[in-house]
Amino acid sequence: GNSVTQMEGPVTLSEEAFLTINCTYTATGYPSLFWYVQYPGEGLQLLLKATKADDKGSNKGFEATYRKETTSFHLEKGSVQVSDSAVYFCALKYTGFQKLVFGTGTRLLVSP
Amino acid sequence: AAGVIQSPRHLIKEKRETATLKCYPIPRHDTVYWYQQGPGQDPQFLISFYEKMQSDKGSIPDRFSAQQFSDYHSELNMSSLELGDSALYFCASSYLILTSGDVIDSNTGELFFGEGSRLTVL
Numbered sequence: 153g154n155s156v157t158q159m160e161g162p163v164t165l166s167e168e169a170f171l172t173i174n175c176t177y178t179a180t181g182y183p184s185l186f187w188y189v190q191y192p193g194e195g196l197q198l199l200l201k202a203t204k205a206d207d208k209g210s211n212k213g214f215e216a217t218y219r220k221e222t223t224s225f226h227l228e229k230g231s232v233q234v235s236d237s238a239v240y241f242c243a244l245k246y247t248g249f250q251k252l253v254f255g256t257g258t259r260l261l262v263s264p
Numbered sequence: 265a266a267g268v269i270q271s272p273r274h275l276i277k278e279k280r281e282t283a284t285l286k287c288y289p290i291p292r293h294d295t296v297y298w299y300q301q302g303p304g305q306d307p308q309f310l311i312s313f314y315e316k317m318q319s320d321k322g323s324i325p326d327r328f329s330a331q332q333f334s335d336y337h338s339e340l341n342m343s344s345l346e347l348g349d350s351a352l353y354f355c356a357s358s359y360l361i362l363t364s365g366d367v368i369d370s371n372t373g374e375l376f377f378g379e380g381s382r383l384t385v386l
Contacts, residue, residue, distance in 0.1 A: 184374075194379065241306060248360065251297060251312060252297070252309070253309075
């Protein structure tokens with residue numbers, strides 16, 4: 153079946169450090185890929201998305217590239233801030249009725 | 265811009281009681297998804313509706329039921345509540361387009377989530 157695997161957290165970084173959160177997926181065909189972020193006590197917000205191979209999604213300094221050859225969608229940011237502390241979920245979805253499938257989430261903690 | 269509205273935001277119930285959660289999708293969105301997120305867990309898909317018909321079913325217990333109404337809002341009914349039902353319940357909406365017998369997302373699969381309803385069962 154379709155699934156998403158993320159690196160386990162927490163990921164602990166100092167402010168201005170480089171961030172990578174790994175995400176790989178198992179799916180048939182060509183799903184869209186997403187990163188959602190959940191700040192403490194809040195709901196899920198879309199961070200970025202990519203709909204086909206080699207697409208790069210970007211938002212708020214975060215980037216992720218849809219790599220079909222490695223079935224990956226790693227999240228990166230060049231310089232993290234304390235305000236980036238949150239749980240990040242990688243997810244995939246096929247078009248139409250198909251549900252959004254989440255990874256287990258990776259908690260990011262950024263210290264000053 | 266209008267977002268997905270969920271109510272109530274917080275709910276406390278006793279074991280074996282009943283709870284109802286409501287979800288109001290973004291205007292013009294015709295598809296609603298329900299997810300359950302336990303403490304420290306990833307969101308688990310429960311059920312979805314398209315044009316008031318159930319479109320997919322996930323790990324929804326038999327004690328739970330849901331429906332989508334003519335105004336596209338949805339309600340999740342939970343009966344005989346158990347301690348393990350304590351969780352954050354998310355509703356998400358999207359807009360699907362029917363084209364030549366196929367259904368595609370208008371936003372390439374993006375779901376728009378509400379803030380969630382936190383259910384605590386004591």
